[in-house]
Amino acid sequence: DSGVTQTPKHLITATGQRVTLRCSPRSGDLSVYWYQQSLDQGLQFLIHYYNGEERAKGNILERFSAQQFPDLHSELNLSSLELGDSALYFCASSPLGGNTGELFFGEGSRLTVL
Amino acid sequence: GQQVMQIPQYQHVQEGEDFTTYCNSSTTLSNIQWYKQRPGGHPVFLIQLVKSGEVKKQKRLTFQFGEAKKNSSLHITATQTTDVGTYFCAGPDGFNKFYFGSGTKLNVKP
Numbered sequence: 001d002s003g004v005t006q007t008p009k010h011l012i013t014a015t016g017q018r019v020t021l022r023c024s025p026r027s028g029d030l031s032v033y034w035y036q037q038s039l040d041q042g043l044q045f046l047i048h049y050y051n052g053e054e055r056a057k058g059n060i061l062e063r064f065s066a067q068q069f070p071d072l073h074s075e076l077n078l079s080s081l082e083l084g085d086s087a088l089y090f091c092a093s094s095p096l097g098g099n100t101g102e103l104f105f106g107e108g109s110r111l112t113v114l
Numbered sequence: 115g116q117q118v119m120q121i122p123q124y125q126h127v128q129e130g131e132d133f134t135t136y137c138n139s140s141t142t143l144s145n146i147q148w149y150k151q152r153p154g155g156h157p158v159f160l161i162q163l164v165k166s167g168e169v170k171k172q173k174r175l176t177f178q179f180g181e182a183k184k185n186s187s188l189h190i191t192a193t194q195t196t197d198v199g200t201y202f203c204a205g206p207d208g209f210n211k212f213y214f215g216s217g218t219k220l221n222v223k224p
Contacts, residue, residue: 002156033212043157043202043214056210090156099206100145100164105156 003027004093006106014114018079021109025072025093031055032074033103034066037088049074050097078111086113118205120215128223133190135218137203144206146179146186149214152199157214160188193222 003026013019025032034046045058049068060066063081068074078085088110092103117140127133137146145164149157161170163179163186170177176189186203203215 002158035214040219042216043204045211045213048210048212050210058211058213092157097210099208099210099212100162102147102159102162103149103157103204103212105158107156 002104002106004091004104004106006089006091006109008109009107010110010112012112012114013081015081015083017081017113018077019081019111021076021078021089021091021111023074023076023091023093023106025074025091026095026104029093029095029104030072031094031097032068032072033092033094034074034076035090035092037090037108039087043090046076055097081111081113083113086111118203118213118215120203120218122218123216124219124221126221126223127193129195130192133193133197133220135188135201135203135220137186137188137215139184139205141207142183144183144208146183147204148177148186148188149202149204150199151202151217155199157202190220193220195222195224198222 005024007022030051032049035043046060047066048056066076088108090108092105094101119138147162148160151157167181168179174191178187200217200219202217
């Protein structure tokens with residue numbers, strides 16, 4: 001158990017819909033990273049938050065947005081969903097702000113868009 | 115932007131054989147990390163390398179960081195079925211982005 005909690009574990013929805021994925025980092029960790037993993041693919045970096053502020057953006061679509069709240073949990077919002085958005089979305093946390101240190105991954109939220 | 119490439123994409127070995135995966139970055143890395151993702155699981159941190167030319171060992175696993183800090187390798191000696199999974203390298207780009215390599219999927223046949 002990494003200490004990172006992601007909900008929901010599974011989500012099935014239709015094209016055009018909007019979903020919110022939630023991540024609770026390990027106690028005390030200030031950084032939250034979001035990654036997308038399509039079937040049998042690598043981990044695509046989406047976005048990084050540190051202590052409530054956006055630190056870095058990867059190849060995140062404009063239809064996607066995220067935020068980190070004062071209690072440090074984070075949400076990833078995916079809207080106008082397309083079939084290609086079906087993937088496993090991982091959240092990872094770290095006690096540090098950026099370029100070093102272990103990332104602790106949650107178990108992921110599997111999104112299926114029909 | 116930074117790219118982190120890994121080879122091979124897949125590797126099938128007989129139990130007891132050795133395995134190596136290679137990671138190459140288009141830019142110099144301040145550090146490199148390795149993660150293992152078991153089938154159906156999430157990535158789990160294995161190790162971080164920081165120094166140029168650094169070599170670290172964890173039991174049957176040997177990790178190396180290149181002299182130029184642009185490449186790294188993970189070598190597993192005498193693979194076991196418990197080694198099955200996908201191995202990722204990961205490195206920061208210096209701007210708070212943490213990029214993962216494409217991964218090497220290891221299958222070990224008993």
